[in-house]
Amino acid sequence: MAENEDLYAAQSSEPDTVTEITPKSEDFSRWYIDIVRRAELGDYTPVRGCMVIRPYGYALWENSRDRLDARLKATGHQNAYFPMFIPESLLKKEAEHVEGFAPEVAWVTHGGDEPLEERLAVRPTSEAIICSLYSKWVKSWRDLPLLINQWANIVRWEKVTKFFLRTLEFLWQEGHTVHATEQEAEEETLRILEIYRDFMESDLAIPVITGLKSESEKFAGALRTYTLEAMMGDGRALQAGTSHNLGQNFAKAFNIRFEDQDQQLKYAWTTSWGVTTRLMGALIMAHGDDKGLMLPPKVAPYQVVIVPIPGKHFTESVLPAARSLQDMLTAEGFRVHLDAREEYTPGWKYNEWELRGVPVRAEIGPRDVGKGQAVLVRRDNREKAFVPLDQIPDEVRALLDSLQQSMYDRAKQFMGDQTRQVSDYETFGEIMSGPRGFIEAGWCGDSDCENTIQEETRATIRCLPSGREAPAGSCVRCDNPAKHLAIFAKAY
RNA sequence: CGGGGCGUAGCGCAGCCCGGUAGCGCACCUGCUUCGGGAGUAGGGGGUCGCUGGUUCAAAUCCAGUCGCCCCGACCA
Numbered sequence A: 001m002a003e004n005e006d007l008y009a010a011q012s013s014e015p016d017t018v019t020e021i022t023p024k025s026e027d028f029s030r031w032y033i034d035i036v037r038r039a040e041l042g043d044y045t046p047v048r049g050c051m052v053i054r055p056y057g058y059a060l061w062e063n064s065r066d067r068l069d070a071r072l073k074a075t076g077h078q079n080a081y082f083p084m085f086i087p088e089s090l091l092k093k094e095a096e097h098v099e100g101f102a103p104e105v106a107w108v109t110h111g112g113d114e115p116l117e118e119r120l121a122v123r124p125t126s127e128a129i130i131c132s133l134y135s136k137w138v139k140s141w142r143d144l145p146l147l148i149n150q151w152a153n154i155v156r157w158e159k160v161t162k163f164f165l166r167t168l169e170f171l172w173q174e175g176h177t178v179h180a181t182e183q184e185a186e187e188e189t190l191r192i193l194e195i196y197r198d199f200m201e202s203d204l205a206i207p208v209i210t211g212l213k214s215e216s217e218k219f220a221g222a223l224r225t226y227t228l229e230a231m232m233g234d235g236r237a238l239q240a241g242t243s244h245n246l247g248q249n250f251a252k253a254f255n256i257r258f259e260d261q262d263q264q265l266k267y268a269w270t271t272s273w274g275v276t277t278r279l280m281g282a283l284i285m286a287h288g289d290d291k292g293l294m295l296p297p298k299v300a301p302y303q304v305v306i307v308p309i310p311g312k313h314f315t316e317s318v319l320p321a322a323r324s325l326q327d328m329l330t331a332e333g334f335r336v337h338l339d340a341r342e343e344y345t346p347g348w349k350y351n352e353w354e355l356r357g358v359p360v361r362a363e364i365g366p367r368d369v370g371k372g373q374a375v376l377v378r379r380d381n382r383e384k385a386f387v388p389l390d391q392i393p394d395e396v397r398a399l400l401d402s403l404q405q406s407m408y409d410r411a412k413q414f415m416g417d418q419t420r421q422v423s424d425y426e427t428f429g430e431i432m433s434g435p436r437g438f439i440e441a442g443w444c445g446d447s448d449c450e451n452t453i454q455e456e457t458r459a460t461i462r463c464l465p466s467g468r469e470a471p472a473g474s475c476v477r478c479d480n481p482a483k484h485l486a487i488f489a490k491a492y
Numbered sequence B: 001c002g003g004g005g006c007g008u009a010g011c012g013c014a015g016c017c018c019g020g021u022a023g024c025g026c027a028c029c030u031g032c033u034u035c036g037g038g039a040g041u042a043g044g045g046g047g048u049c050g051c052u053g054g055u056u057c058a059a060a061u062c063c064a065g066u067c068g069c070c071c072c073g074a075c076c077a
Helices: A002-007 A028-038 A055-074 A095-104 A127-137 A182-203 A249-254 A278-287 A314-331 A346-355 A366-371 A389-417 A425-433 A447-457
Strands: A042-044 A051-053 A085-087 A106-111 A114-122 A146-155 A169-179 A208-212 A224-231 A237-245 A257-259 A265-267 A269-276 A304-308 A336-338 A360-364 A373-378 A384-388 A419-421 A438-443 A460-465 A484-489
Touching: A028 A042, A028 A278, A051 A055, A055 A146, A055 A169, A055 A182, A055 A278, A085 A127, A095 A249, A127 A146, A127 A169, A127 A249, A127 A269, A169 A182, A182 A208, A182 A224, A182 A237, A182 A269, A224 A278, A224 A389, A224 A460, A224 A484, A237 A278, A249 A269, A269 A278, A278 A389, A304 A314, A304 A346, A314 A336, A314 A360, A314 A366, A314 A389, A346 A360, A360 A366, A360 A389, A366 A373, A373 A389, A384 A389, A389 A419, A425 A438, A425 A447, A438 A460, A447 A460
Parallel strands: A304 A336, A304 A360, A419 A438
Antiparallel strands: A042 A051, A085 A114, A106 A114, A146 A169, A169 A269, A208 A224, A208 A460, A224 A237, A237 A269, A257 A265, A360 A373, A373 A384, A438 A484, A460 A484
């Protein structure tokens, strides 16, 4: 092995700098934008606030989407597609709902040159259009539960935008379900929350805190909103998904009624829930480093990139060996890319694919061909391993598993390190103006107190975490007793 | 939407103050030599200076407006 290390130009002792990317520590926001563009995840467009998701970024979204979609189908949900236009009168049926979304609705007022009799909202979310149809489809208790999901685009006229995190148009899934009882609706809301949590942690390797939103943060028109909060590399919180128990609010507004087994006509209970392309931003900000992206193996567009090393007998021996390695790994079910471009040097390719976050790199050169082996290098710590060809699939599998786990562990450790228990308001303020992160503190439950904290510290209540008791003593800001344990943070 | 900053080649920037032939680095194209951690060399291509209007013999440069992007807020997935 020592011989190998000498022969194969050891791991670089150079600092991990990529000239095209601003260091994370220097300017986190710039670092983020640099990665999105340089890794070709997305780009600006001629349309304000609207991004293009480029093929590499879209592949990442597709892989994520497919894995979540499988979980939703496995729990009895079916996909459908509803119109993107919502007549104004329909949107106005649920008062809180329209009030919450009105400021950011895009309106269609003309068809060609003809003014419309009633203007159409471009959906900012689909409760209104979907519930209007559910009122036709739900007649009997036998029709319930109704479990439908749609993958769609959404438009919200945001004032300030940021790649993936907040764009005028974005992609998401939105589930809309109807149930016979309050309990069944609550069970569904929590079932989805758990599906999201498992998806975030198992697939995206991003640990989350789940819990209830405060009244002021809950979805417009909901009874209650559950959320998943993740921590980004700069100590700010990102709402990664929400699951709403809508109670009977929408059923009453849209007249979704069914005749129950006791022959009584009853209003149904509904839920809605969604996650968006924002999660691609979360992947960048939770895992990336100064070398660029670091993608969890389960959703990475390429799990393995093969870099053949040119030499004297490149086309006769090394390239065929690289192709054969590609075929072998593809046959084993891995997502593999062979970078056989001759205009770039191996060193350039190493940096390039690290920037793009590929979990495992396989190098194969003249010396490897002679020895019947390849060099495997993992993205996170760049450890090299010299592996005989017949053991490569097993070794790749092990590396991907290990990487998936260690990425989660690292993010979990970071979130833990950046979470602080605070009981006095002065310390609260110092943390929020300094290192940020999550603060666990007692809260009296009063929204005025919540608003004051936000005005004074910029921190909001991200959630009231599930299964956690209120701490003894008073609210972190006022003298009233703490009713809840709350997670505070500055949020995206 | 309020405060601040920035728009010049694909990216990063200089030139602007003091108006007069649009430049640099990287990237890109071609040849040759290279290739195990961002190769060397010799050639080469690419920009009506965000947009609109004004001042002027003459505008990247001065003036006005407008659009976009970034940061800090308000709002939000």
